[in-house]
Amino acid sequence: MKKHRGKPILKITDPAIDEYATEHSIQDSEELKSLIASSDAELEYIDMLSGSLVGGLLQMLIKISGTKHVLEIGTFTGYSAIKMAEALPDDGSVTTLEMNLRYQNLAEKHFDESAQKSKITLIKGNAQELIDTLDDTFDFVYLDADKLRYQSYFEKVMPKLKPGGLLITDNVLWDGTVLNPLDQKAKAIADFNAFVANDNRVETVLLPIRDGVTIIRKK
Numbered sequence: 001m002k003k004h005r006g007k008p009i010l011k012i013t014d015p016a017i018d019e020y021a022t023e024h025s026i027q028d029s030e031e032l033k034s035l036i037a038s039s040d041a042e043l044e045y046i047d048m049l050s051g052s053l054v055g056g057l058l059q060m061l062i063k064i065s066g067t068k069h070v071l072e073i074g075t076f077t078g079y080s081a082i083k084m085a086e087a088l089p090d091d092g093s094v095t096t097l098e099m100n101l102r103y104q105n106l107a108e109k110h111f112d113e114s115a116q117k118s119k120i121t122l123i124k125g126n127a128q129e130l131i132d133t134l135d136d137t138f139d140f141v142y143l144d145a146d147k148l149r150y151q152s153y154f155e156k157v158m159p160k161l162k163p164g165g166l167l168i169t170d171n172v173l174w175d176g177t178v179l180n181p182l183d184q185k186a187k188a189i190a191d192f193n194a195f196v197a198n199d200n201r202v203e204t205v206l207l208p209i210r211d212g213v214t215i216i217r218k219k
C-alpha cells in the first residue's frame with residue numbers, strides 16, 4: 001500500500017505494531033494477493049483498498065455473527081467484496097455498489113476470475129440512489145465510500161439491516177483529523193461519529209485499527 005491520495009498521514013497505530021498485528025492475523029488468500037498486485041499495476045494509488053487487517057476483521061465478524069447476506073457500499077477493485085465472500089457460506093451473498101466506471105471494470109474482471117464469483121453481485125451506479133431501490137434485507141453492511149455522506153447512508157441502510165445486524169464503517173478516524181476537524185470530510189466524519197455514538201437504535205464500538213473502523217450493531 002505504497003501510494004497515498006495526498007491527504008496528510010497521521011499513523012493511528014505505530015507502523016511496527018500495525019505490521020505485527022497484520023502478520024499475526026488472518027492472511028490474504030493467493031487470489032487476493034494477486035488482486036492487490038494487479039490493482040497496483042493498473043492504478044496510480046491503491047490505498048483505498050481495505051487491506052488484510054481490516055479484511056480479516058470483516059471476515060471474523062461475518063463468521064461470528066453467522067452473516068449470510070452482505071451489502072457493500074464502495075467496491076473499488078473488489079478486494080473487500082471477495083474477502084467478505086470468502087467468509088460466507090455457499091448460499092451467502094455480497095451485493096456491492098460502485099459508481100466509478102474504471103473501478104467497475106476492474107472489479108468486474110476480478111469477480112469474473114474469482115472463486116467467489118457466484119456469491120457476488122456488482123451493481124453499477126451511485127449508492128445514494130441505488131440503496132433505495134434494493135428490496136433485500138441484509139445481516140451485514142460494509143460502508144466504505146462517500147465519506148461526506150456517512151450519516152445519510154446510515155439512515156438509508158437502517159431499514160434494510162436486520163435486528164442484530166452489523167454496519168461496519170471504515171475510515172472513521174480519517175488519519176486522526178477527527179480530533180480537530182478542519183476540512184469538510186473530517187467534519188462530516190466527526191459529526192457522524194458523534195451522532196452514531198448517541199443513537200439509541202444502535203450500539204457502537206469505534207476501534208483504532210488502521211484508519212479507524214466502527215462496529216455498529218442494530219438493536
Ligand SMILES: C[S@@+](CC[C@H](N)C(=O)[O-])C[C@H]1O[C@@H](n2cnc3c(N)ncnc32)[C@H](O)[C@@H]1O
Nearest residue numbers: 048049050074076079080099100126127145146
Ligand atoms: C475506499 S474505496 C472502497 C474500497 C473497497 N471497499 C476495498 O476494500 O477494496 C471507495 C469506493 O467507493 C466509490 N464511491 C464513492 N462514492 C460513491 C457513491 N456515491 N456510490 C457508489 N460508489 C461510490 C469510489 O469510487 C471507490 O471505488
